[in-house]
Structure formats: structure tokens, C-alpha cells
Amino acid sequence: MKFAVLCTLVLAALAQQPKGADNCAPPPSSLAPTLPARILPGMGTVHLAITTSSPEAQQFFDQGLAQMHSFWAREAERSFLQAAALDPAAPMPQWGIAMVAAGDWRPRFQIDTLGAFFGKQVAPATSRARIAAKKAVELAAVPGKATDLEKLYVAAIAARRDPDAKDPEEAFVKGLRTLLAAHPGEVEAELDLALMIMRGFTLPDKKPTAPGSTEAVAILRSLLPRVPEHPGLHHYIIHGFEGSTFAKDAWPSCEKYSQLVTNIPHALHMPGHIYSQTGRWTDAEKSFADAAANERKWMSLDKLYGDGHHGHNVHYLATAYSFEGRYDDAIEAAKELLAFKENPAQQSAPDGVGSARAQGWFAMLRTLVQFEKWDAILQGEMLPVFGRARQDAWRHWAFALAYANTGKPAAAHEEAAKFDQSLADFRARTKRPNPTELEVARFEMLAHLELADGRVDRALKQFQIASAAERRLVYTEPPYYPRPVGEPWGRAAQKANKTKLAQRAFQIALEQYPNDSHAKAATVVSQIR
Incomplete structure (x- = not known):
């Protein structure tokens, strides 16, 4: 009786957990990246016009934005720092540093799950993000140095970086909604909002964890005909659809994303998330192998690169x-x-x-x-x-x-x-x-x-x-x-000559992991018996 009660309590606790985390965004470094930055090939193409006296600063800002959309925080910060060095009076490069330096530019469901697993933690690099946010606010206040749109972008990230904010992510979301109310259809803000409100899907029924998950999917679907070449859109579709009943709808974005961004490990890696959960294991292996080869190159060039993302990818x-x-x-x-x-x-x-x-x-x-x-x-x-x-x-x-x-x-x-x-x-x-x-x-x-x-x-x-x-x-x-526990459960049932139970257990495993070779092979043996 006591054991049954324990099982019930643990199952209830599992059902109440926040659902959704791949934890694959490269972690932040405690040290800021060094300059100079370089314009790199294969980053993807993104453009957001900023107030600057330097065309080169605009170029590095755009590169940083593209790198941000592929969660390459270290290189994005380097690009934004270079833009800031080229035009110290421009507020938006500081906005970019504030967005990425803390290493928390990732789907909301990952933020939720990391907080649930390890408690709310403030990475040491967050101090760089807060300093940059404060500086962006100061620069944006200078007459003629920021448009109304830029001021709203700055205000949104400043709200997230406010050390006194009770819920930094919700403060950021509120700022983005204020921006979009004033500038409907602003693509970058819509993408940012989608990422910050996607809360993932529950298991095993794959239902939206919160209304934000559904809203995020709607935003991303609406952007497809408008900005079909935007790399961030296809990346966020993969995250927004993973773990859902419609994960296969992200297949076109899986193909497109790795075509648009050919030189960032995470961009090559991410299609594998969708491929693996939809049974396309060979395609997933190619994604992860391509990402590993690319990342080994970057690791060899930067001694401070870190091994966490490579570990996640090869794992x-x-x-x-x-x-x-x-x-x-x-x-x-x-x-x-x-x-x-x-x-x-x-x-x-x-x-x-x-x-x-x-x-x-x-x-x-x-x-x-x-x-x-x-x-x-x-x-x-x-x-x-x-x-x-x-x-x-x-x-x-x-x-x-x-x-x-x-x-x-x-x-x-x-x-x-x-x-x-x-x-x-x-x-x-x-x-x-x-x-x-x-x-x-x-x-x-x-x-x-x-x-x-x-x-x-x-x-x-x-x-x-x-x-x-x-x-x-x-x-x-x-x-x-x-x-999946269905694998040993099914084999145990097979040995006990309980064929129907074995088939049920293997089918459960296959529903969890389509084309799981272990469950498929055992199912064939069970059917022969």
C-alpha cells in the first residue's frame, strides 16, 4: 500500500513539471569575447536598420543579429562589440550585447525547465548584459541617436535586465507587446516574442503547456509567407514545433535552416531535433555529424570556446x-x-x-x-x-x-x-x-x-x-x-509468453520514439510468435 501511494505521488509530481528543454544553446562565457570581430561566411542574412554613422557598424550589427538568431551567443556578442567600437554613440549595438551576453537567449520552455531543475540562477555574464542595457538606455536618450522603434527595443531588453524585476521574462514580453502595438508587423519583435512565449508541450499527450505555445506557433506560421528567407524564423519553428503533435510540419524549416546558415554549429544541429522525434534517425545523424565537424573547427580556433554544446550535439x-x-x-x-x-x-x-x-x-x-x-x-x-x-x-x-x-x-x-x-x-x-x-x-x-x-x-x-x-x-x-521502458517491458512479456502485452509495450515505445530499431525488431519477433 505504501509503495502504491509513493508511485502515485511521484507520477503526480512528474505530470506537474514544466515540459520542454533541449538545453542545447551554447552556455555563456564568464569572459567577454575579444576583438576584432570578422565578417564571417555562412552566418545567414538578417537586417535591422539602426541609427549609426558607420556602415561597417551596421554590417557587424546585422551579423550579430543573425548569430543571435542561431543562439551563437559568444560570436554574436563579439559582433555587437565590434559594432559598438565602430560607433560608440549608437545604442543598438549595446542592445545586442544586452540581448546575448547573459547566454539566456533561448526558448521560454528551456528557461522554465532549467529554473525548475536547478533553481533560478544568475550567470556571471549577466552583469555584462545589465551594463550594456543601461548604456543602451543612456545612448537612446540622446536626441537624434535613436528612433522610436529603437527606443522600444531598448526599453524591452532593459526591463528584462532590470535586477529588481520580479519576472524578467514577462517584463521583456510586456515590452515587446508594447513595441508591436506601436509598430504592428515588426518582424524582429514578432520573432523575439514568439521565442519568449513558447512554453512547450506536455508529455505524453503533447498538448500546449500554456497559451503562449499556441500563440507562438501562430506567429511563426504567419511569418512564413512574409519572410521565408529569415534564418531565425526557421530556427524558431523547429523549437516552437518540437514535442508537439505536428512536429513533422517543421520538416521544410529543417531543410531550409541548414541551407541558410551553413557555418554555425547550432544551425546544423537543430534539424536533428525534429528528425529524431519523427523517426528520421538517419537524417538526424547527418545533422549532428555535420554540426560536430563544424564545431570542431571553431573549437580549434578559440581556446575559450567551451565544450558544452559540442557535448550536447555528439551526445x-x-x-x-x-x-x-x-x-x-x-x-x-x-x-x-x-x-x-x-x-x-x-x-x-x-x-x-x-x-x-x-x-x-x-x-x-x-x-x-x-x-x-x-x-x-x-x-x-x-x-x-x-x-x-x-x-x-x-x-x-x-x-x-x-x-x-x-x-x-x-x-x-x-x-x-x-x-x-x-x-x-x-x-x-x-x-x-x-x-x-x-x-x-x-x-x-x-x-x-x-x-x-x-x-x-x-x-x-x-x-x-x-x-x-x-x-x-x-x-x-x-x-x-x-x-523507453517499453523495450525491457516488452521483452519481459515476450519471455513470459504474454504476446499481446509485449506488443502493447513495444507499441508504446514506438509511439515515443518512431522507428526505434530495438522496439521494431522485437515487435516482429512478437508477431511471429
């Missing part, structure tokens, strides 16, 4: 390989990331999932578990001790599954106890509750333990509970959970 590449059944390729992608070293700040953090090494570690866990490489897991070398409580818990979970599936129930129960110890350590170190995906992992682990102890019917019921909980997890790309 997603490994995920696509794993779901398509390409074990060796998935392992190699994970190994590339595991070869990265964490910097001192990453090493000292009590919890961390964003470094390239941390993402490579999880990619390795995902691949080994999804392919049920139990012996490789138990050997320990391919999935090394990471040294943080979150990863320790996942490693004990994987070991528990491996022992349970190789006829060693006593060892499996020992690993389950160590799993709980790691979660207690996580809570003590981070002062946060257990990650919800690890609570789901506990549900699934209990199912494997029941199987190992010979209680098949109880195990199948427990798999059902775990699958329901897993499908309610927050939407993330790649998913925070290693693979």
Missing part, C-alpha cells in the same frame, strides 16, 4: 545511433566525449551534466543499457566511476539491471541499495530532491529485481508503472532517460 549523435541500432558508432561517439577533461569549475561542482565528458558518460550508459550489454557493464571499464552522486546512482542502476538479467539477484539487490545511498549523497551535496528521472529509474529497477526473484506478474506490473512514469518525464532532447 545526441550517439543517441540517434543507439536508437537506429548502430552500436559501434554510438560507442565511438560516446568515447570521443569521454576523452574530454573537465575544467576546474566543472570538476568542483557538486552536480554536473553539461560538460562534454558528463554527456559522453551518459551516452555510454544509454548505449550499453539499450543494447543490453550486461557483461560489458559489469566489467566496469566502459562505464567508469565518474565521481559524482548523480552518475554514481546511474552506474549502480545499470549494475543492478546487469546482475538481475544475468541470474545474480543477490548482487542486483546490493546494487539497488548502493543506488539509494548515492541518491542520499546527491541530496546532501546539492540540497535538492532526487532527480525525477532517477525516481523513474528506481521504478524500473524494481521491475528487474522482481524478475530476478522469479515474480514475473509483479515484475510486469512494475514495468507498466515505470513506463507510465517515464513517459511523463520532462521533454528533453536527447532524453534524460536512457531508453
Whole structure:
């Protein structure tokens, strides 16, 4: 009875979580980028006329705007800084710095989810954004230095950067709506508004989390015939449609975006989000591989570039390989990331999932578990001790599954106890509750333990509970959970000769991840039986 109540409480908590985060915008640097900036090829073409005495400043401003629309905050800030250096009296380059320096130019659903997971945090780089916003306000107040439109743009970002703002994002949205009331049809403001009101979609029913999601989609659809060559439009369509019932409607934008922006890693990466969730795994792999090749080039040119976005991209590449059944390729992608070293700040953090090494570690866990490489897991070398409580818990979970599936129930129960110890350590170190995906992992682990102890019917019921909980997890790309619980649930049902139940479990997995090769192959076997 107590266990049933616990399951109910956890499922309710999962259902109430904000839905939607891919967390793939490159994180901000604590240091401002250095000058000079260069006009770069393949950035995409965007133009917003500003008040400036320098045509070159306008050129760098436009480049920064294009880079901003591809979430390349570091290079966008560099371009805006160059524009400001060329025309120190122009307010809009300062507006651009204020928009991107904090590293929070991303969909609203990502902002919501990061806040829910890690609490409201102010990045050190936010101080640069606030200083720039204040300077933009001062410059815009000088007679003749800003149009009414520019003043409204400046006022909107100044509201977001106000350190006393209770809800900075809503203050920004209010400023954008004021701008659009005065200047209907202003494309850049409409794009900015769409990004800031898209709140994602719930799981597993894929309904809008908030009215803003629907409004954002409507804005983006209305812009297609008006500005079909705008790279930011196609990028935001991908984000605005991902996780929805109509994600396939973003396919044309996936193709168009990577044609318009050929030299920014995130632009090459983003189509893979839509392709992966709509079953086009081969196309997703191409997107992620192209982005990785492009990003390796930029990383080699800038020692301060950071490894977070590359980690996210190659992690997603490994995920696509794993779901398509390409074990060796998935392992190699994970190994590339595991070869990265964490910097001192990453090493000292009590919890961390964003470094390239941390993402490579999880990619390795995902691949080994999804392919049920139990012996490789138990050997320990391919999935090394990471040294943080979150990863320790996942490693004990994987070991528990491996022992349970190789006829060693006593060892499996020992690993389950160590799993709980790691979660207690996580809570003590981070002062946060257990990650919800690890609570789901506990549900699934209990199912494997029941199987190992010979209680098949109880195990199948427990798999059902775990699958329901897993499908309610927050939407993330790649998913925070290693693979759909429907896969092991279906295999357990197959072994118990419960064909209809097996087919149901595999179908659930395929609804979550279309063309999941593991579920597809198992479905064929189930039908033959």
C-alpha cells in the first residue's frame, strides 16, 4: 500500500513539471569575447536598420543579429562589440550585447525547465548584459541617436535586465507587446516574442503547456509567407514545433535552416531535433555529424570556446545511433566525449551534466543499457566511476539491471541499495530532491529485481508503472532517460509468453520514439510468435 501511494505521488509530481528543454544553446562565457570581430561566411542574412554613422557598424550589427538568431551567443556578442567600437554613440549595438551576453537567449520552455531543475540562477555574464542595457538606455536618450522603434527595443531588453524585476521574462514580453502595438508587423519583435512565449508541450499527450505555445506557433506560421528567407524564423519553428503533435510540419524549416546558415554549429544541429522525434534517425545523424565537424573547427580556433554544446550535439549523435541500432558508432561517439577533461569549475561542482565528458558518460550508459550489454557493464571499464552522486546512482542502476538479467539477484539487490545511498549523497551535496528521472529509474529497477526473484506478474506490473512514469518525464532532447521502458517491458512479456502485452509495450515505445530499431525488431519477433 505504501509503495502504491509513493508511485502515485511521484507520477503526480512528474505530470506537474514544466515540459520542454533541449538545453542545447551554447552556455555563456564568464569572459567577454575579444576583438576584432570578422565578417564571417555562412552566418545567414538578417537586417535591422539602426541609427549609426558607420556602415561597417551596421554590417557587424546585422551579423550579430543573425548569430543571435542561431543562439551563437559568444560570436554574436563579439559582433555587437565590434559594432559598438565602430560607433560608440549608437545604442543598438549595446542592445545586442544586452540581448546575448547573459547566454539566456533561448526558448521560454528551456528557461522554465532549467529554473525548475536547478533553481533560478544568475550567470556571471549577466552583469555584462545589465551594463550594456543601461548604456543602451543612456545612448537612446540622446536626441537624434535613436528612433522610436529603437527606443522600444531598448526599453524591452532593459526591463528584462532590470535586477529588481520580479519576472524578467514577462517584463521583456510586456515590452515587446508594447513595441508591436506601436509598430504592428515588426518582424524582429514578432520573432523575439514568439521565442519568449513558447512554453512547450506536455508529455505524453503533447498538448500546449500554456497559451503562449499556441500563440507562438501562430506567429511563426504567419511569418512564413512574409519572410521565408529569415534564418531565425526557421530556427524558431523547429523549437516552437518540437514535442508537439505536428512536429513533422517543421520538416521544410529543417531543410531550409541548414541551407541558410551553413557555418554555425547550432544551425546544423537543430534539424536533428525534429528528425529524431519523427523517426528520421538517419537524417538526424547527418545533422549532428555535420554540426560536430563544424564545431570542431571553431573549437580549434578559440581556446575559450567551451565544450558544452559540442557535448550536447555528439551526445545526441550517439543517441540517434543507439536508437537506429548502430552500436559501434554510438560507442565511438560516446568515447570521443569521454576523452574530454573537465575544467576546474566543472570538476568542483557538486552536480554536473553539461560538460562534454558528463554527456559522453551518459551516452555510454544509454548505449550499453539499450543494447543490453550486461557483461560489458559489469566489467566496469566502459562505464567508469565518474565521481559524482548523480552518475554514481546511474552506474549502480545499470549494475543492478546487469546482475538481475544475468541470474545474480543477490548482487542486483546490493546494487539497488548502493543506488539509494548515492541518491542520499546527491541530496546532501546539492540540497535538492532526487532527480525525477532517477525516481523513474528506481521504478524500473524494481521491475528487474522482481524478475530476478522469479515474480514475473509483479515484475510486469512494475514495468507498466515505470513506463507510465517515464513517459511523463520532462521533454528533453536527447532524453534524460536512457531508453523507453517499453523495450525491457516488452521483452519481459515476450519471455513470459504474454504476446499481446509485449506488443502493447513495444507499441508504446514506438509511439515515443518512431522507428526505434530495438522496439521494431522485437515487435516482429512478437508477431511471429
